[in-house]
Amino acid sequence: MYRFALFVLLAMSALSASAADDPKAVVTTAVHKLAPNAKIESVAPAPLAGFYAVVADGHPVYVSADGKYLIEGHVYDIDARRNLMDEAMSGVRKRALDAIPESKRITFSPPHPKYHVTVFTDPDCPYCREFHKQIADYNKLGIAVDYVLFPLSIHPGADKVSQTVWCSKDRNTAFNEALAGKTLAPLTCPNPIAEITATAGSIGVNGTPGIFADDGSQLGGYLPPQQLAQRLELLEAPKPAH
Amino acid sequence: MLKYLIALAVLVAAAPSARAADPAEKTVRDAVHSLLPLAVIDKTVKSDLPGFYEVVISGQIVYVSADGKYLLQGSLYDVARKQNLTDASLAAMRAQAIAKLPAAKEIRFDVANPKHTVTVFTDVDCPYCRAFHKNIGQYNALGISVHYVMFPLDIHPGADKKAEAVWCATDRNTAYTAAMNGRDPGNATCANPVAETKALGIQLGINATPTVLAEDGTSVDLARATSPHGLLAELDRLAAARTKAASVAAR
Numbered sequence: 001m002y003r004f005a006l007f008v009l010l011a012m013s014a015l016s017a018s019a020a021d022d023p024k025a026v027v028t029t030a031v032h033k034l035a036p037n038a039k040i041e042s043v044a045p046a047p048l049a050g051f052y053a054v055v056a057d058g059h060p061v062y063v064s065a066d067g068k069y070l071i072e073g074h075v076y077d078i079d080a081r082r083n084l085m086d087e088a089m090s091g092v093r094k095r096a097l098d099a100i101p102e103s104k105r106i107t108f109s110p111p112h113p114k115y116h117v118t119v120f121t122d123p124d125c126p127y128c129r130e131f132h133k134q135i136a137d138y139n140k141l142g143i144a145v146d147y148v149l150f151p152l153s154i155h156p157g158a159d160k161v162s163q164t165v166w167c168s169k170d171r172n173t174a175f176n177e178a179l180a181g182k183t184l185a186p187l188t189c190p191n192p193i194a195e196i197t198a199t200a201g202s203i204g205v206n207g208t209p210g211i212f213a214d215d216g217s218q219l220g221g222y223l224p225p226q227q228l229a230q231r232l233e234l235l236e237a238p239k240p241a242h
Numbered sequence: 243m244l245k246y247l248i249a250l251a252v253l254v255a256a257a258p259s260a261r262a263a264d265p266a267e268k269t270v271r272d273a274v275h276s277l278l279p280l281a282v283i284d285k286t287v288k289s290d291l292p293g294f295y296e297v298v299i300s301g302q303i304v305y306v307s308a309d310g311k312y313l314l315q316g317s318l319y320d321v322a323r324k325q326n327l328t329d330a331s332l333a334a335m336r337a338q339a340i341a342k343l344p345a346a347k348e349i350r351f352d353v354a355n356p357k358h359t360v361t362v363f364t365d366v367d368c369p370y371c372r373a374f375h376k377n378i379g380q381y382n383a384l385g386i387s388v389h390y391v392m393f394p395l396d397i398h399p400g401a402d403k404k405a406e407a408v409w410c411a412t413d414r415n416t417a418y419t420a421a422m423n424g425r426d427p428g429n430a431t432c433a434n435p436v437a438e439t440k441a442l443g444i445q446l447g448i449n450a451t452p453t454v455l456a457e458d459g460t461s462v463d464l465a466r467a468t469s470p471h472g473l474l475a476e477l478d479r480l481a482a483a484r485t486k487a488a489s490v491a492a493r
Contacts, residue, residue, distance in 0.1 A: 030321045073316010078273050
């Protein structure tokens with residue numbers, strides 16, 4: 001990717017003298033000046049005029065179009081009470097979530113789902129258990145829940161339990177039992193836990209449950225069924241122009 | 243602190259025209275208060291970032307667009323100079339404040355002709371502060387003067403009383419060393435600057451102990467200075483970077 005970007009840069013500067021004025025190239029060069037090995041995942045004009053939103057190595061930054069300034073942290077739209085930097089991450093999160101195939105998820109879905117969420121979950125996390133206790137209610141509200149196993153290192157043994165769930169013949173039943181606190185006889189087999197953990201790291205999931213919509217926006221943290229449904233409904237409503 | 247507020251109030255009253263000359267500053271302050279109604283704004287100045295103001299809120303730096311629409315929180319970098327401008331502003335603010343701290347409000351372990359002087363915000367009950375002080379003889383032997391500023395943390399109940407007791411001892415330096423070795427400093431009371439230095443620390447955004455500041459206000463990364471020689475090397479490195487930056491700026 002980096003090599004490709006560099007190639008494009010070189011090609012552009014060869015083609016025309018004004019290539020250096022291309023803001024995307026200017027912005028990319030600026031990021032590489034500060035972080036030579038950063039892998040640039042996306043560059044797009046930011047809602048803040050005169051800036052580009054860049055995602056590099058899974059982290060969002062803003063860079064001024066002239067390449068002189070870089071901002072790391074948060075950018076708030078004060079009137080709208082929105083964290084724009086967080087929104088810059090949505091695209092990256094969407095791609096990361098899209099890259100987790102169905103075969104690496106444990107799905108609890110109603111027959112005709114209206115909504116779909118991906119939930120990073122840890123069998124030993126209290127709020128993950130609270131969430132799953134109400135799985136029937138989420139489903140009843142039309143929400144299909146795709147769990148991905150993300151045992152946290154602060155819960156010793158949660159990785160073994162996750163693996164046992166994954167390696168069970170009936171994963172959904174084993175997941176129900178584990179989240180209800182039942183001790184399962186340990187099983188081992190090839191599993192996607194390490195891969196999911198890496199994905200979680202690359203998109204900044206730092207707690208469980210981590211609930212994401214398909215467009216990459218983070219919805220929570222634990223949310224009760226009604227509230228989660230409301231958040232999903234809001235997400236589908238047309239956004240005010242800005 | 244109160245005196246500072248009064249002085250500020252007087253300044254504001256005396257210079258209404260200076261304030262009116264820059265209406266953007268009011269817009270910026272209003273914007274901050276719309277987001278954080280209780281924020282105490284210490285300072286607003288034009289930022290290096292065109293179209294933005296640098297706003298200091300209780301030792302934290304944020305940037306607000308002159309039109310009051312956007313607030314940036316985090317680190318602002320000057321790409322060409324590879325410099326974190328937010329850290330630089332914070333360091334400048336801290337350097338100014340510690341330069342003004344008189345000997346009468348610190349406990350100083352000085353050497354003659356120091357190579358470096360560090361100002362250390364410290365808490366008698368903080369384990370890393372104790373570990374840091376164990377090597378005080380070696381810091382001094384390496385030419386480093388150490389100025390302690392009392393900054394008892396709320397998470398250590400009673401640390402403020404101990405700080406006061408150390409302060410009120412006849413020989414503060416000996417009392418400090420004894421307390422850092424775990425001896426109970428007793429409960430002497432007297433007029434002391436602990437509340438004032440604590441307020442100053444908060445205003446400078448200091449939120450942990452020990453916080454070791456070099457003369458230019460830079461916070462020394464103690465992970466890079468785990469031994470007295472490590473501290474010396476880190477202070478040398480910071481001083482060299484400072485000299486280099488100054489010569490670049492002069493060009």
